[in-house]
Amino acid sequence: MRFPSFPLYPIGTGLAILVLCLNFSGTPVFAQAIQYQDPIPRNKAIQSIAFGSCLRQNRPATILNTIRESQPDLFIFLGDNVYADTTSRAEMNAAYSLLAKKPEFQKLVGQTRIHAIWDDHDYGANDAGGDFAFRKDAEQIFKTFWGISDVRPYRDRDGIYASFLYRTAGKHPIKVQLILLDTRSFRSPWKTRPWWQTFIGIGPDGPYLPDADPEKTMLGSSQWKWLEYQFQVQAxxxxxxxxxxxLSLANGFETWSNFPMEQERLLQLASRAQGSVVFISGDRHFAEVSARSYQGKIFFDVTSSSLNQPLDFGAEANPLRQGVRFASANFGRIMIHDSTPRWWAEFQIMDEQGDVRIKASIGR
Ligand SMILES: [Fe+2]
Incomplete structure (x- = not known):
C-alpha cells in the first residue's frame, strides 16, 4: 500500500557519502565508517527537541497541534505510534493509513523534522520481542511509512536503530547526537511472574520479574557493538x-530494569562516554522523570506517554522519580541553551495546553 508521501528524511546523497570518509572532526576513519554508516550528520540546527509516544490512530490527536505550535526543531515518535496488534500486513497498513489521514498529523510532519522508533503495538503484538514471527513484515511497513526504506543507515540494516548528529545554533554551539534504539527486534523473552504470585498479590504490579540471566539481551549483539561505537563519537x-x-525501578511491566545486566551495560557505556547523556522513553501511558547517579554522572530518563490515550494505573513506586507523575495527555521537550560557554538543557513534560507539568535540568 502506498502512503501519502511527506518529506521526513531529506538526507542529501552527497552528505551520506561524506560520512563514509570523515568523522566529525574531519579525520578519515575508513575502517570504522565501513562498519557503520551512522551517525549521519545533519545540517539542521536544533535547539528544541520534542517527543511523545502511544498514539491511538482512531482517536483525535489534537495534542499534535500543540506540539506543532510549540515549534520544535525535531519531533521524535517514541513508539506505539499506531496500535496495530496484528500479523496481517493489510491490517497494519490500514492502521498507518488512519494516522496518515489525520490533519493534525499531516500538519506536524509537514512542518517538523521527524524521527521515529517503534514499540510493541506498532511492532505487531503486545510486549513482543525478537522471536515475533511477523517482525520483518512489520519492519518493512514501518520503514515504508516513515519514508526511510531507501536511506542510510536504514536501508541496509536489520532492525530500526540509527544515529544522527546535529548541532545547536547559539553563540556557543554544541554537538548533539541522537541515538535511536530498537528494543524489539532482538530482545530475549521476559521472565514472567508465576501466576500464583499475581493471584495472591505478591510483588509489583505487572506480568514480569527481573532476570539477571547473562544470556538475555535487550539489543542483540550487533546493535550493542554499534552502540559501543556510537558512544565513542565526539558529542x-x-x-x-x-x-x-x-531507569525506572518499577519493574513489573516492560523496562530495562527487567534485564538488570543489560541496564548496567548501558549505564556503563553512557558513563564512560564524553559529554552528557539523557534517555527519553515512552510506553507507560503516563509521564515521569527519573534520575540516577552512576559512576559520577547523573542520568535522566524523561518518559512521555501518551499522546492521546493516557491511563492512570494508580500509584507505582519508582524511587528514582523526580517530582510528580503526570497521567493526562502529554509530550516531552528538551530545550538546549547555548548562549553562554557552559551550555545547559531543560527537560520538560508538557500538557495538551502547552503548559509545563514536570521539569528538570542538567548543567545548571
Ligand atoms: Fe508499549
Whole structure:
C-alpha cells in the first residue's frame, strides 16, 4: 500500500557519502565508517527537541497541534505510534493509513523534522520481542511509512536503530547526537511472574520479574557493538531514545530494569562516554522523570506517554522519580541553551495546553 508521501528524511546523497570518509572532526576513519554508516550528520540546527509516544490512530490527536505550535526543531515518535496488534500486513497498513489521514498529523510532519522508533503495538503484538514471527513484515511497513526504506543507515540494516548528529545554533554551539534504539527486534523473552504470585498479590504490579540471566539481551549483539561505537563519537549531549523506560525501578511491566545486566551495560557505556547523556522513553501511558547517579554522572530518563490515550494505573513506586507523575495527555521537550560557554538543557513534560507539568535540568 502506498502512503501519502511527506518529506521526513531529506538526507542529501552527497552528505551520506561524506560520512563514509570523515568523522566529525574531519579525520578519515575508513575502517570504522565501513562498519557503520551512522551517525549521519545533519545540517539542521536544533535547539528544541520534542517527543511523545502511544498514539491511538482512531482517536483525535489534537495534542499534535500543540506540539506543532510549540515549534520544535525535531519531533521524535517514541513508539506505539499506531496500535496495530496484528500479523496481517493489510491490517497494519490500514492502521498507518488512519494516522496518515489525520490533519493534525499531516500538519506536524509537514512542518517538523521527524524521527521515529517503534514499540510493541506498532511492532505487531503486545510486549513482543525478537522471536515475533511477523517482525520483518512489520519492519518493512514501518520503514515504508516513515519514508526511510531507501536511506542510510536504514536501508541496509536489520532492525530500526540509527544515529544522527546535529548541532545547536547559539553563540556557543554544541554537538548533539541522537541515538535511536530498537528494543524489539532482538530482545530475549521476559521472565514472567508465576501466576500464583499475581493471584495472591505478591510483588509489583505487572506480568514480569527481573532476570539477571547473562544470556538475555535487550539489543542483540550487533546493535550493542554499534552502540559501543556510537558512544565513542565526539558529542556534547547524547539523547538516547528507548521505547521502554531505561531507569525506572518499577519493574513489573516492560523496562530495562527487567534485564538488570543489560541496564548496567548501558549505564556503563553512557558513563564512560564524553559529554552528557539523557534517555527519553515512552510506553507507560503516563509521564515521569527519573534520575540516577552512576559512576559520577547523573542520568535522566524523561518518559512521555501518551499522546492521546493516557491511563492512570494508580500509584507505582519508582524511587528514582523526580517530582510528580503526570497521567493526562502529554509530550516531552528538551530545550538546549547555548548562549553562554557552559551550555545547559531543560527537560520538560508538557500538557495538551502547552503548559509545563514536570521539569528538570542538567548543567545548571
Ligand atoms: Fe508499549
Amino acid at each position: 556534547d549531549l547524547r539523547i538516547v531514545a528507548s521505547s521502554i523506560q531505561v
